[in-house]
Amino acid sequence: MSDTFTLNPGESVIKRNPEVGLGKGPFNRQNNELILTNQSLILQKKNFFGGNEEVVRYPLSDIVISNGQAQVRVGRLDNVTQTLDVYLTGGMVSFVFTWEQDIKEWANEINTLVTGGPAIYEKTDLMSEMAGMMEMAEKLTGTVKDVRKAFGIQSTETASARCPGCGASITGVEGQTIKCPYCGTYYTF
Numbered sequence: 001m002s003d004t005f006t007l008n009p010g011e012s013v014i015k016r017n018p019e020v021g022l023g024k025g026p027f028n029r030q031n032n033e034l035i036l037t038n039q040s041l042i043l044q045k046k047n048f049f050g051g052n053e054e055v056v057r058y059p060l061s062d063i064v065i066s067n068g069q070a071q072v073r074v075g076r077l078d079n080v081t082q083t084l085d086v087y088l089t090g091g092m093v094s095f096v097f098t099w100e101q102d103i104k105e106w107a108n109e110i111n112t113l114v115t116g117g118p119a120i121y122e123k124t125d126l127m128s129e130m131a132g133m134m135e136m137a138e139k140l141t142g143t144v145k146d147v148r149k150a151f152g153i154q155s156t157e158t159a160s161a162r163c164p165g166c167g168a169s170i171t172g173v174e175g176q177t178i179k180c181p182y183c184g185t186y187y188t189f
């Protein structure tokens with residue numbers, strides 16, 4: 001059976017990628033075309049010889065929305081292969097892409113169509129990015145205190161100092177500002 005995709009009235013193409021694999025099977029050929037329109041994700045399945053074989057439509061209205069975000073994610077097939085995971089009311093579908101950057105662009109584009117804004121990636125991504133940035137900043141400048149403060153991260157390292165006002169021994173937590181109990185001078189550790 002051969003079948004070539006056609007657009008509905010009022011449907012327009014937004015993105016196309018001609019090198020997409022489907023699903024997580026071992027016989028996954030990455031020669032299908034994925035088309036994003038203002039109505040659907042359309043998978044134009046190709047046969048072994050590159051001819052059009054079958055059309056599968058995933059209406060954008062079937063994409064699950066949670067916390068104001070379309071449930072489209074960067075997934076993982078293995079260490080080197082990443083997927084665009086789309087959560088539909090009927091289940092999840094995974095498309096294998098060659099480039100991770102493309103997956104993010106598709107996820108953003110889909111989210112914009114479904115919710116009106118770009119996708120916000122998993123918090124874990126952001127957190128590990130932040131941790132990486134902090135580590136780098138610490139290495140470069142050694143100003144651990146400032147970097148932590150910039151990210152609003154509370155240190156738990158205790159610090160002690162002499163009060164600049166009266167010379168009394170005072171203790172606190174790194175980054176904390178205290179008022180000297182003896183003379184009222186403010187001091188930041």
Ligand SMILES: [Zn+2]
Binds near residue numbers: 163166180181183185
């Ligand atoms: Zn003092």
